[in-house]
Amino acid sequence: MQALAGVEGRAIPFGAKNVDTDVIIPAEWLKTITREGLGKGAFETVRAEPGNVFDDPEHAEAPILIAGDNFGCGSSREHAAWALLDLGITAVIAPSFSDIFSGNAFKNGILTVVLPQEQVDRLLEVAREHPITIDLETQTVTTPFQDRFTFEIDPFRKHCLMNGLDEVGLTMARGDAIAAHEASRVRHLPWLDNATEKAA
C-alpha cells in the first residue's frame, strides 16, 4: 500500500445520498479475478446520463469525491474501492459511510473523510470551480478560501495510511498471541475446531 500524507486537487461534487455499491460498480463488473480496470464500470448508471459530474471535463482526473450520507451502503464488494482507485480517486468526503465500505477503502489506501452535512454542502459548492486540500497529519480539509474543517480518524488507520502499512503482515507478526488464543479456545470451546472434517 502507498503511503498517503494527504490528497490535493479537484473534487467531483456528486453529493448523492445512500450511494450504494451497485451504483459504484454494478455486479456485471464483479466477474474479474484481478483488481485492475474497474474504473470503466464505475458509476456506470450515473455516467449514462448526459451532463453527469463524472464526465464533466472540469473534474477530469479529480482525486476527491464528495457524496451524501451513507456512501458505499450495500454489498461488501471491495471492487467498489478498486473502481474508485482505478478512476484516480484517493479520498471520499461524506457525512457518513457504510461500515464495510470505509474498511475496504482504508485497506486500499483511500481516505474516507466524515464531515457534517453543512460542511459537505460548502465543499460541494467550492468544488464546482476550485480545488480542495485534505491533510492527513493535521486532519483538516481546506479550500482556497477561509474554510478549514477538521475531521476525526481512527489513530491506527491514520498510522497505517501515513506509513503505507500492510495489515496482514502486521497481524502475522502477532502469531504467538493468535496461537495462545487457539490453545485456550481448544480447551474451552473444543467443538469449534475441525469443522469441515466433522462431515467427512
Add this chain to the structure above:
Amino acid sequence: MASKPRTLYEKIWDAHVVETRDDGTSLIYIDRHLVHEVTSPQAFEALRLAGRPVRRPDLTLAVPDHNLPTTARRDAAGGRIPIADAQSAAQLAALEANAPAFGIRYIGDADAEQGIVHVVGPEQGFSLPGATIVCGDSHTASHGGLGALAFGIGTSEVEHVLATQTLLLKRSKSMEVRVEGELGPGVTPKDLILHVIGVIGAAGGTGYVIEYRGKVFEQMSIEGRLTVCNMSIEAGARAGLVAPDDVTFAYLKGRPMAPKGAEWDAAVQWWRSLATDDGAEFDKSVVIDAADIAPSVTWGTSPEDVLPITGAVPAPESFADPSKQDAARKSLAYMGLEPGTPLTEVAIENVFIGSCTNSRIEDLRAAAAVLKGRRKAANVRWAIVVPGSGLVKRQAEEEGLDKVFLDAGFEWREPGCSACLGMNPDKVPAGERCASTSNRNFVGRQGPGARTHLVSPAMAAAAAVTGRLADVRELVD
C-alpha cells in the same frame, strides 16, 4: 464477584478477543469463514504472491453461488454443461482450483449440498451459535439468526482471515430492536424486517450490531430468524443477532458439521449462557409494535422506501428532508411510478422467489400455499423459484412443492444467487417490474433498468397470481 451484565454481542465479542491495543482496536478470532467465488480470487492471489498458507483450512468452507447459472448443470450423460459467460466460468474455475490448492473443503456445483453460502452454512451446521462467522458478502449477517456474530467483509479482510484467522476490529455499538406483541395474519419475518428498515432507515444501524428481542423472535423459526438477520445490513448494521434457544438447538442437532455427543452437550451449555443478561445496557433501543406491521413492499430504490401493501406511492414533497425529496424523485422516475397510485394497482411482469433472504424450505412452503390450485396471471412473463440449496430443493420436491410451482407457471431452478443480483443469466429486463423476495431494490440490482419491489415469499406468490402487487391476506383465509 458479580460481573457487569453483558449483552449477547458483548459476550461473543469478549470470548474472541486475542488481544486489545491501546487505541481500543481488538484482534478478534474468527471461528468460521465462508468463501465464494466473487470476493475471493484476489485474496488467494495475494496469499500466493506472499507465499502465505491458509492458517485454518478446517474452519474454512468454499461454495460457489453468485455466478452459477440456475439452469441444468449436467447433461444426460452426467457431463458438465459449460458456462457460456467466459468471465463467470473463469471466476468459478478459480475457486474450484484455489480451494484444494489451499486445503479448503469445497462444495461444488455438482454436490447436492451446494447452494447459497448463507443457506449452506446453517444447513450443514457449519454456522454455530456464539461463533464469529465471516464471508466476503454483506449478507453474512444472516447467520446471526443462530446467535452467531456474523458479518460481511471485503476481499482484503478475506485475505487477512485466510492468513491469520483473525480480524482487526473496533467494537460496534449495540442496538436493541424490540418487537412487542404478535405478528398479524399474513405478516412474515420478511415483512417485519422491511418494516424495521423503514423505521430506522438504510443508515440507521450504521456502526451498530442489532439484537432482535421480544416474544416474536422467540416464537420464530430459524428460517425466519435468518431472514430477519439477513437484512440487518439493509438497515446499515453489519450484524444482527437473535439469542440462541431451544429452537436453535433443535435446528442444529444432527447436522453434518455440528458438534456431536459430549461436545454437543458442552456446546449447548455454553450457548445457553450467551443470552443478554438482565440489566445489560444497549447504546440504542428501538421499540416496535408488531400490530403496526402489515405485509410490506418497497416502492423506491432504497430498502428504506417501504410501505404497507395497503399504502400508495408517496409524493416526494411528503418527505421533510430535502435530500430525501430529491432521492424520492429520482427513485420514482427510475421505478416509473406516479405519486398517489395505490400499491395494489402496480402491475408486475416478473416474479423471483429465492436469494439468501428467502429461499429456505419454509419460504417455499409459504409461497406454495398461496399458489396451490392457482396460476400466474397472463401479464406475468417470467416467474422463477430458486431454492437456496440442493438440499432445500430435494426436500421441496419430496413435499411436492415443485409441482405446485410448475402448475402455477413458475420455473423450478437449480440453487444459486440467481436474480438477486445481475451476475448470472437470471436478470429482469430493463423497464420491467419484479416482485422479488430478495434483499436489495437498488438501481440496476436485478439487471440494468430493472425495477425491483421487495416482498415476502407469500406476497411474491400473490403478485404472481394477480399480476400486480397484491395483499396476500385477500388470497388466503
